[in-house]
Structures are given as structure tokens and as C-alpha cells.
Amino acid sequence: MAQDFEKQYNPADYEDAINKEWLDSGFFNPDNLKLPDDAPPYAIVLPPPNITDKLHVGHAMMIAIEDLLIRYKRMNGFCALWIPGTDHAAIATQNVVEKRLFKETGQTRHDLGREKFLAEVNKFATVTQKTILNQIKKMGASLDWSRLAFTLDEQRGKAVKKMFIEMYNDGVIYRGERVINWCPRCKSTLADDEVEYKEQTAKLYTFKYSKDFPIAISTTRPETKLGDTAVAVNPRDERYKKYIGSTFEVDFVGVPLKIKIIADIGVEMDFGTGALGVTPAHLMVDYQMSQKYDLEMIKVIGEDATINPGFGDYSGLKAAQAREKIVERLRESGLLEKEEEIANNLSQCYRCETPIEPIPSKQWFVDVDKKLKKLGDKSLKEISLEASKSGEIKFTPERFQGQYENWMNNLHDWCISRQIWYGHRIPAFYQIKDKKEKIKNWDLKIYGENIYQDLKNKSKTIETRAGRAKGDGKDWAEFKVGDLIDFSLVEDKTEKVIESGVKKKISGISHFSSIAEMLEKISLEKIYPGKTEADYRALMENNFKDRLEKFGIWAFELVGLDEQIVYVSENKPEGDGWIQDEDTLDTWFSSGMWTFSTLNWPDSVRPGRTSAGEARFVKTGDLAKYHPTAVLETGFEILTLWVSRMILMSYYALGEKPFSDVYLHGNILDEHGKKMSKSKGNGVDPLDVIAKYGTDALRLSLLIGSTPGNNARMSWEKIEAQRNFVNKLWNISRYILENKSPLSRGVDAEGGRGVSGGAGETGAEAWILDRCNNLIGEMKKDIEVFAFSQAGEKLIDFVWNDFADWYLEASKFEESENKKEILPYVLRTILKLAHPFMPFVTEAIWKKFNDSMLMVEKYPVVGTQDFAFLPKSGNFELIKDIVMAIRNARAENKVEPARKIEAVIYAGDKVEIVKQNEILIKSLKTGISDLKILEKGEKISGAIYAAVGEIEIYLLGAVDAEKEKVRLEKEIANLEKFVSALDKKLSNQEFVGKAPEKVVNIEKEKLAKAEAELAKLKEQLAEL
């Protein structure tokens, strides 16, 4: 570390050494602070940064704010714990690596295979993780590195599994269907934020399903209408009111449909025909509507974007071809009423721009509405809402409470499975049955003619006639998984025959009373090559009876229900044939547990009961001590994504809130007001800023001049300004610490011992101590309500304006024994107050005159007794006013600073006070060589005049009468304006009558003061 007290503070000379000292001390870990047992705990979890990229200055703000809180609390005697970590950011990270892989080698993840691909991702993760942690450390963040966590590490994996299993066993997690975004080219699902919308023009077709259907609907995608099961209209729409509730059986271009007419207020009467064809399987909104109104779902389009089997001529066609064909058919039959061009948004894959097909698929969900015993018969949604409504959890700024509640209110079941590889693999296992084994769990696959022809050659095909297997002569019940039961030879292809066949086959195993029931209960999981589960499900489940004959169902295949035996557990169950679910969990599932998974949940709970006697477990160790954490500080954009999930999961796992306060900061935008993002490449690396201006300057610039929840622009000028402040503090300290005997020098030797007689205290000293004390209180108040910017501004204002510009200057000319103590005292106080804002310089300065470490010093408290003997308030404000008035008058009269002039002050009843401060008035850049202080006297013409309340000041010599006249006139004009405004206000009876007396009195005083000063100025002007 540099030893000299350089003229300029060079952060690079100090920061690394100080950081090392901090780290070596071990005090970032509160266990090492050796605090008394009753020290209150205070914990913050660092919102784990995504490992997709290195940090930018937005993250630096997060660090600055949280470190401020932690350092502040630590100095205030709290057991302050700040837990570091990173987030694996599943989808985002996988995407980055996939893109890079493709760019560099032309390979996709499928080419590599799961294992090799994950190795690649991990390689990438390790590198960025290291970069990120290094950046955070550089910023001086006092995080407890011994508790470092990663959302995808072993301990967190344990927590995730435990949580999943517990939720599954409680019935909170379930498996269900949902419409997802599917890219037919990439053959994968897309997260909502991976869908891009592109403006385009599309043809909007308006038509009726059939001649006997009364309502026309509009669509840009007629092919999906093959899967319509309802038409929605607005309940207030007079045109359609009479149809609501009825069901129509229609023949839509050759495909039979059952259409129910439903009413939904979401339907706009003015758009199109005011009626909306509902396609549950292929539109998100329609899917939601189908859930709401319990509609049937018909799957029309498969994973390869062709029409599923079971739709006659259309089956196998590409969506676009089918559309043409359908439109053609509609046109021919005269059902097409209108064709128009409209502008709409095409959703497409962000990667390959292929249009997205929304298709239904099996996913894992968290049921947010299920009432849970352990939550007092409330659902997760209810308990999470209650948390904010009751004020258990507070939001800063408050407006985000509304946003949170609004989102919670509208929350649907949370889909937690993701079709990607990077992440926590879902701890669900499915058993593949041995094909030789007798069928216990089974399913059917159904085949149409085309596929049947392919299959026919395979040896497994067993032709069946009237429920009796041919070939090897086995009974139904003896079929094995994989056997194909051929119905082509069944003469009577009616439901009844098949039903009886099926019934026979399953006798003693499962029981269905009808095919309908069978279809309801079984699920067709296994995907036949080229076709998907969804395809077959579509065929099986929808209007089965009609289609069976219509499209020629040729065969069923018996399929072991391998995916039906679901076993949710931490480890693969014993026995052969178990495979784990291919999917991984939503990244927010693991980060949602962050407040307690970082505190070693579930290892940190053991069975037992609390004093309340209700709990199923007791918290131990860190979890008991620090959970719920104190405050969650993060960006407002992840309020719903992350914050709400943490609340939900904490209540579930621990029955308590994860934190008491939520503080949301805004984004740091670039210099042009654009959001910093990887793709734009406009992110600024905090390390670059630090290299140029130092960490403290960076931190200050991020803490000051911004308000919670609002975005702030990054500004180099602001950083530079803060760098200047850092340097100012450095130099203030340098002056105080290097000045061995800061004794009065006085401008005027004759002035002798200047101030305030023998007592030794001066007005300036009392004043600065009072100001300092005031600052301590103000900053405390601000910090505790998260008003960091205000606290910082007050600090700077005090240090620069009060302390440096006034007290320090005054101290140069005042002889006082006290100042040898007061100067260091105020400096120490400042360093402590400033430490959470600018830890490095303050520590560097502290080291110059202390052996201890500032980071763990006691924070100042209001009402220090150290200088209790000094008068509580001085008259220094008055002296300041006089000095400023003189400076101002001189400057306005263009009296060169070097020129000394004489002055006379008529101080009235303040004459003693002013006399006591004669030296200060002469010395503080007023350029006065000779000063007379009298109680009162004659007006002096030809002098520069200034008034401070009752006090009259005359500056003699060097007077430019013209300039003085102009100046006085200007001042008088200003005052007159002020006085007349006040006058008017006070003569307004309504104001005097209705406003609080206090306000009126203040105004009256103001008026009297202004009038007195105005009179004096006018007199003086007359003298000229």
C-alpha cells in the first residue's frame, strides 16, 4: 500500500490491498465477528446473476446498494450476512452455448448428445462464473464467500429434489396438458420470450362452418378450425344471444364437428363478425377458454406441422396446403363470406424464424389453487397474496405491491417443466416394462390405413377376428406389449365389437364400461416413428366414434404403459427399466428457493415442533438464525418472475415469508437511454469504470441521483463528479492529518486571540458539531427507508459545503484548543458515515491514523457526548450570512479579489456576536483589511451596501457608484416582488382564516423581515 499522502487519491494504489485485508480478516463472515449472542441477525441474499454473461454496471448498482446495507448494519452491531451465488439461468445459458456451438462447429446439441452437450455448457458456465465472481469481488462487496452457492450445485440440487417430491406427494405438483409454443423445424418447445413477433399482412377469412350453422366466424388460419369445439360470443351481443348454450353438429368441409356456443366477455363485438371460433388445442387463449368452459380439445396439427390423421383428405398435409384446400372447399360451397387483408403479428421462432405452432403437450405444473392443510387450508396463491396485503412483506416503492398482487390474482398453474437439457432434471422416473412380462399396465395405439400397411409386414402383427387372436391362437389377455391387434378383419367395425374385444383383452386387469371410458382413462404415450403422441391422442380422443368408421381405423397396438408408472423420488428406484424424465425444471423453481436453499435447507430442518407446537419441523443453524431474511433487493423487472416465486415457495417449504422487505431498483440504461443488453453490446463493464475512476466513484455514482424503481442513465460525467468528491474527502483528510498544529494564524495579528474569550469554544465549532449530529440522524432516517440517494446527497453536502468550505476554512483562522479534537472527531464521524457508500477511500484514510479496521468500527449515533460542553447552537449561521453578503456585494461590484477594502458593520443588538467573529469576517475571502463593528451609526454614502436582516454592512473604497446602483436596484426589485406577493397572500382573508396559524405566522415573519431589509436597501439607494 502506498504510504505517502499523495495530493491526489489514486484508487488503484489502495483498493486491492484493502480488499485483501478485508478478506483476510474473515469479517465478511459474521461468524467471525465475535458478536454477543443477542446481536440481531440481518441477512440479504444476493440475487444470483445469470451466468450467461459477465456483469454490467446495472449489476454494480445492485452490489452497491446491498453492500451499503450490509456494511451499515454490520457497523451497527448486527450479525450481518450477505450470501453470494450465481444462477444457472437454464434456457438463457443453454441458448448461448447452443448458438456458440452451432457457429463454431455447425453442430446442434442433438449431434453432441445430452452428456457431451452438458459438458460444454458446464465448461462455459465455469468460465463466466469465474469472471462474474471476480467482478463482484473487485467491487469490494462484503459477501460471505464461505457460503457461496450456485442454483445448480449439489446442495441446491438436493433442495430442489426435496421440494419437488414434497410438492408431488402433497398433490401440488401434477402432470397435465397445456398448449406450448412448438417450433416444427427445431423440434422443440420455445419459452415465451423465445417467440418473436413479426408484423405481417395476412388474409382474414370469414365463413360459416356449414350451411346450417347460423354464425359466421373469422380466422387467418382456417386449417386449425378443424379442431374447433366452440364458438364464443359476447354475452351482450344481441345478434347471438339466442344461440348461447346450444350445441350444433356440423359438417365442416367434410369433417364432423360439435360446436357449442359459449359466452365470454373477452370477445369483442366489433371485431370481425363478433364471434370467435374456439380451437382449444392450437391457440393459447382458446386453450384457456376451454379450461374455463370445460370444452373438448381436438388436436389438428402435429409436431411436424402437418394435419394429424383422422381428418380425411387433410391428414398428412402441411398446414398451409390444408388451408388452401379448406378455403377452396369453402369457396366452392359458398360458405366463404369474406376475404380481406389485415395486419397481424406472426409468431415465429427466434432462432430459425419458422412460424410457431401452438400444440398441446404434457408438462409438469405447480397447482397454485390447491388448498393445503399445512397452510391452514389456504392455497399457495392465497397465502402469497395475504403476505403483501397484511403488510408482512413490504414493497419499496409501494406501487409494486399493487403490481405483485395483480399478478398473483391472475396467476394460473405454474408450468415448471422445460424441454431443455441444462438444469435440474425432473426427479420423476418411468418404468419400461419387460416385453415378455404379462401385461399389467397397458395402453393402445391406434393406426389408420397408411401406417397399418407399413406395419403389416412386421411379425408382431396379429390379425384378430371378432375378438379372437389369430396366428398363434392366444387369448386377448395373453397379448404382450408391442403386439398389434389388427381390426381390419373384424367384420363389424362398430364400437360394440371393438369394445367387447378390448374388454376381453383387459379382463381381470382393468375395467372399462365403454370405449368412451377407456378413451378417457388410458393415455397414448409412446410415439410411433414420425408421428407424435399428440397425433394419436387427437385421433383417439376426439369424436372417436365418428372417425373410427369414417376414416378407417385399422389397428390398435398394445403399448406398455411405461410412462404411466411414475415414480417421483430423489434417486432412481430399484429394479430395471426405469428412465428419468427427459425434461428439466424451470430455472425459477430452483432460484425461487434461494432464501432458504442457500441456508442449507433441507439439511437445516429436522422433525419436531416449535414452541407454538404446530410445526412439522424445526429450523436449525443458519436457517433458524437468518430466515426470514431481512430485505430482498433486486430489479423491478423480476418482481413477478422471481420475487413472487420466492414468496410462494418459502411459504410452502417453511410456512414463513422469505423476507420482510422488497426493495426494487430500476435499470441502468446506457448513455442514450437504452437498456443494456447482450445483444446490443452496450453493456459497460464495471471493471472498466473502476480502472478509470475507482470503485468508490462508481458506487457513489450509482447510489446517488437515482430513485427506487426508476431507471437511471449511466453517465461518465456523474462518475467523474463522484471521483472528484472522493478526492475531496481525501484532501480534507490530508489537511487535517498532516497539519501538525492547526493553530490560528489570523489575518490580523492584532486581532490576537480572536474568538470568544477564554472559554476556547467558538461559534463555528458548535455549529459544525450540531450540523454533524444532525447529519447522523438524517442519514439514519434515510437509509432505514431505503432513500440511499438522499442520504448520500446529505453526506456530500455536509462534507463539502459545511465541513470543508466553512468549518475547515474557519478553523484556519480561529484559535481554539478544541479544534485539535474536533477536526479529527468530525473526520472520524464522516469516515464512518461514508464507509457504506465509499468503502475503499474511507478505509484507506482510516488506516492513516488508526490501527483498527473501519469496516467493523461502531457506526455514529445521534447525540454524542464528546463535546457536550460546547453550546448547542452557535451564531455561525449569522456570520456565514454576513460573509456571503460581503463576498456577493464585492463580486457584483467587480472588486478584484486581491484588493483589500475597509468595512463598517452596524450590527445592532448582535454587535457582541459579530465582534467575537471579527477575524473570521475579515479572513474568509471577504478581502477586508480594516473592519469596524458598531451597534449603529450614520449612513455611509459612496459605499457598497449589504443588509443581513437588521445588520447593515458598508464596504468602503473601490466603489463603482453605477454598478452599486444597478445592483441595489436589482436587489430591491427582487425583494419588492417578493414582498408584494406575500402582501397579497396575507391580505387574502381566506388564507388567513383557513390556513393553519403556524403557516400564517411564518409568512408574517417573512414579510416583516423582507420589508425591513427592503427599507434599508431603499435608504441606501437614496444615499447614492
Place this chain on the structure above:
RNA sequence: GGACGGUUAGUUCAGCGGUUAGAAUGCCUCGUUUACACCGAGGAGGUCGUAGGUUCAAAUCCUACACCGUCCACCA
């Protein structure tokens, strides 16, 4: 389409019922006094987006509108 936020000095932003609306930066004038030119002293600069309303009192509360931004839903 819905929700939220913003619109205040040349610029970046505070203030969000009651002293002549503040700060930083920039600008102008001046300045080598025992720390600091990354400094000191002084100054100019605002009808607080527009139009109404509530109030003794509005930048501040309400209502509309305009423009900018963010998030959500995506439109049959």
C-alpha cells in the same frame, strides 16, 4: 388492447400539498491565501408536457389529452 412509470434549469435528475422550486454537470466572471485546479469565490439559467378541476394554498391531489418508455396479453 390492458397495466404501470416518465414529461421540472442547456443536459442528467431530485422534490410529490404550505419558506422567493433544488442538486450535479455544463455555461459565464474572477481567483497561485498553510489540503484539494479531481480546487476556491460569485453569477446567469425554470410560466415544473397541455387543458380543465379540487383547495385559503398545487410541480405536488383529481380528470382528460399529447408525447416518451417499460411490462403483460396478443388479437380472432
